[in-house]
Amino acid sequence: MDVLSRAVMCFCLMGWMTLGWSNAAQYTSINMKRNIDKLKVHYKISKDQLFNGNPVFPKDTFEDSEQRVLMSVVLDVYLSIFSQMLNQTGDQEVRERLDQVKGKVQETQKHYFLGRVPELRTHLQNLWAIKTSDTTVQGKALSEFITIYEKASKLAHEIHLKKDNRRKRRQAQRLKSHIM
Template sequence: MDVLSRAVMCFCLMGWMTLGWSNAAQFTSINMKRNIDKLKVHYKISKDQLFNGNPVFPKDTFEDSEQRVLMSVVLDVYLSIFGQMLNQTGDQEMIESLKYVKGKIQDLQKHYFLGRIPELRTHLQNLWAIETSDTTVQGKALSEFITIYEKASKLALKFHLKKDNRRKRRQAQRLKSHIM
């Protein structure tokens, strides 16, 4: 599937997600809905393409802390898609709608999600590019291991305690409501 087809499918899925989910609708302005509707008409794809069982952004089962990072990256992907769509259209009405939607995404990302995605992405790419078969890398990794392991263990404990505290609060609430 070429880039334009993916972009159109992604865009239609985003429109469906934005307009189709009832709890999402409370955050979507009338202006945003109008612009999305214009773009959906312009970038229309077949129902077979739209509902082929392969969403662009599949549902996930990550925890809240992971959701924030993930959503920030998803918004970054949307910015890239809309940027591509802007470069590929000459229709002034579509350009205005795309700029409006892109601006809203940028505002949302800037104010509520991680603004340091480019640095995070670069850092992750550098980590994935580490040459694990290199003996120098292996030696350095061994010398850094205890420090990293301690840091990871502290982080794991922090998340475990947070999760345990939530469980205790839920149990206390159930006990309180059961007594009354």
């Protein structure tokens, strides 16, 4: 294969990877897309409202383990939104489409994301509700600090080791591919 053919193939592959992999719709059925398109027509909002620079669910840069928790909560919010929409509409066709979409979200969440997220959410809400200005809370927090800090340090070390091991595996694979 000549250099030009390799360059064209590389360019096509890069384009396919960028466009193909970034396309979130590749896992969405035609029926689901059709339902969403019909619902968007029914719940139409102005372009100014749609493209105001403030998405409902902003993009994030969390790691895989964090993404699972985050996605479960996002799907939970969608279920709540769809439930509200169902309660607010009398249109039978809209209700059927919302039921179908909501069912798919529930199925996806149940099979891939649910786990212990409800308990985790409750735990996080309790943590955010701690009254940090309360002197009793401050005293208790100080007495628990060393134990918590040791646990956090151990977890940070384990995360660092996993990242380091992944880096070493990638380097070994690169070296192996260059040798062959």
